[in-house]
Amino acid sequence: MEKPIHLNIPITISYAALEGLLKQQLVGTYIPRPEEGMVANPYARISDVGVAGSAKGAYNLLLRVQLNILRTVLKRDKVDLYASVALAYDNASQQLFVQRFSMEANTSSSFYNTALEVLVNKVAYSQIIQKTRIDLSGIVAAELSKVNSQLEQGLELKGLELKGAVEAVAVQDIVPKAAGLSLRLLAQGNLEVTIYDLASLMPPKAD
Numbered sequence: 001m002e003k004p005i006h007l008n009i010p011i012t013i014s015y016a017a018l019e020g021l022l023k024q025q026l027v028g029t030y031i032p033r034p035e036e037g038m039v040a041n042p043y044a045r046i047s048d049v050g051v052a053g054s055a056k057g058a059y060n061l062l063l064r065v066q067l068n069i070l071r072t073v074l075k076r077d078k079v080d081l082y083a084s085v086a087l088a089y090d091n092a093s094q095q096l097f098v099q100r101f102s103m104e105a106n107t108s109s110s111f112y113n114t115a116l117e118v119l120v121n122k123v124a125y126s127q128i129i130q131k132t133r134i135d136l137s138g139i140v141a142a143e144l145s146k147v148n149s150q151l152e153q154g155l156e157l158k159g160l161e162l163k164g165a166v167e168a169v170a171v172q173d174i175v176p177k178a179a180g181l182s183l184r185l186l187a188q189g190n191l192e193v194t195i196y197d198l199a200s201l202m203p204p205k206a207d
Contacts, residue, residue: 009143009169009187014180018134019051022063025131031067031120032127043071043119046128047078053176059084059102060176065128067116080106081120085132089171089183094137096174098129140169140185147187161194 026049030042050064063083081103088099103121105113120128147166154161166189175182 008172009147009185011139011143011183011185012177012180013136013139013183015051015053016180018061018181019049021134022049022051022132026065026128029127029131044069044079053178053181054084055176056084058100059086060174061085061087061181063101063132067120079116081116082106083128087174087181089136089174091170094135094140096134096136098132101129136183143185144169144187151189163192163194164190 026046029046031044031046032042044067046065047068048064048066050066052062052064054060054062056062061084063085065081065083067079067081069077069079082105083101083103085101086099087096089096103117105116105120107113107116144166151162151164151166154163156162166187168189169185169187172184172186175184
């Protein structure tokens with residue numbers, strides 16, 4: 001008889017993989033982005049992006065954004081901005097997205113830091129943060145296919161065999177780890193259990 005099942009499937013996405021994708025999406029972006037029909041005169045251009053894990057409060061990712069300053073009046077060529085990011089997951093679109101963030105500049109001048117933070121925060125969400133949405137549908141689909149392939153053939157555990165199919169997955173939590181960002185998937189589906197060694201499933205006999 002088929003029974004509903006819940007399986008926990010951990011997935012780890014390396015920080016190098018996240019960084020590579022964000023470089024594609026962000027490097028070359030102008031701040032502010034020139035509007036159509038307006039003379040382009042941006043303050044800065046994103047020249048590099050770095051990613052690391054973060055255990056700072058509710059944040060789980062540290063995003064470094066290097067800006068190439070284009071206005072000579074600012075008197076600096078390049079500046080690093082750091083955003084502590086709290087990522088969340090949209091199960092409907094299967095995308096990682098920024099739920100909240102805290103951004104700060106890192107220079108020797110507190111006045112300059114404040115000026116940059118005000119400038120960037122005005123456009124950070126629309127031009128930087130929104131571009132950090134990461135589509136995980138391909139990764140989720142691959143994991144789902146792997147689990148279903150095992151269940152179709154019959155997944156043998158101690159004393160029993162599982163057969164069935166996983167129909168849906170949902171991300172339960174996102175945790176920064178040394179190797180990368182860990183996502184725990186909860187898979188739901190139907191399962192048929194065949195017990196072929198009942199003795200191995202029984203608790204040990206007391207002495």
